Amino acid sequence: MSMSQRLKDLGLALPPVPKPVGSYVPSVRVGALVFTSGQLPLRDGALIATGKVGGAVSPDDAALAARQAALNALAVAADAAGGLDRIRRIIRVNVFVASADGFTGQARVANGASDLLVALFGDAGRHTRCALGAAELPLDAPVELDMIVEVAQGA
Numbered sequence: 001m002s003m004s005q006r007l008k009d010l011g012l013a014l015p016p017v018p019k020p021v022g023s024y025v026p027s028v029r030v031g032a033l034v035f036t037s038g039q040l041p042l043r044d045g046a047l048i049a050t051g052k053v054g055g056a057v058s059p060d061d062a063a064l065a066a067r068q069a070a071l072n073a074l075a076v077a078a079d080a081a082g083g084l085d086r087i088r089r090i091i092r093v094n095v096f097v098a099s100a101d102g103f104t105g106q107a108r109v110a111n112g113a114s115d116l117l118v119a120l121f122g123d124a125g126r127h128t129r130c131a132l133g134a135a136e137l138p139l140d141a142p143v144e145l146d147m148i149v150e151v152a153q154g155a
Contacts, residue, residue, distance in 0.1 A: 003084045006120055014075040014084060018042050021138065027080040033091070034080045034149050039072040040141040041065035050140040054103025057142040063112030065143040066095055070113035073147045074120075081151035090117045090127040092148040098141065099133035106131040113145055 007013065017026055018039060027036045041048045041064075053062040070093070078084040095110035097103075110131035117125035127147075137144045 003087060003120060007084065010119060012071065014078060015043065015071060017075050017079045018072050026076045029080045029151070032088075032150050032153050034077045034151055036073045036076045036146050036148075038096070038138075038144045038146045039069045039076065040137075040139060040144055041068040042072060043068055047139060047141055049142050051142060052098045052100040052103070053109055053142050054105070055100035057098075059105050059108055062097060062109040062142045065141070066097075066109055066112035066145060067116045069095075069143050069145045070116050070147070073145060077147065077149045077151070081149070086152040087121075087149050088152055089124045089150040090121060090147060091150055093117070093127050093129045093145060094147070095129065095131045095143065095145045096134045096137060097131065097143055098135070098137045103133065106133050109143060110145075 020026060024037050027034050048068055049057050049061050049065050051057045077087055081087055093113055095113060097106045097109045
């Protein structure tokens with residue numbers, strides 16, 4: 001089954017590639033690897049949550065935000081690869097969590113992204129990961145993530 005069909009079966013669709021909010025490009029491709037820029041949990045041009053996790057944002061809502069940021073990163077990677085079906089493997093995901101004082105559940109928040117990637121890609125979605133606490137993130141986002149993916153050659 002294609003990744004596009006699997007995404008559809010999960011009741012999801014890739015969003016349009018988010019426009020950069022600064023002086024950078026959405027992705028860089030080097031051979032079979034695509035490196036995405038950090039992606040925020042934007043949907044229809046607006047953040048789906050704002051604030052610090054463990055404060056204004058619950059861990060469950062932050063996990064949903066991480067899932068949305070992962071969809072945005074997949075849209076960027078798919079655009080660079082020539083389509084979602086050309087992504088062969090998720091290699092690395094870095095998840096930054098704007099954390100209230102004392103919040104230590106960054107890994108749980110990052111699972112919102114990781115679980116989506118495994119549901120979509122199966123074993124090829126299992127990846128290395130960092131889940132990091134951050135004092136502040138752009139636009140008061142609760143989560144930001146970037147990823148490295150392997151893509152089919154020739155696109």
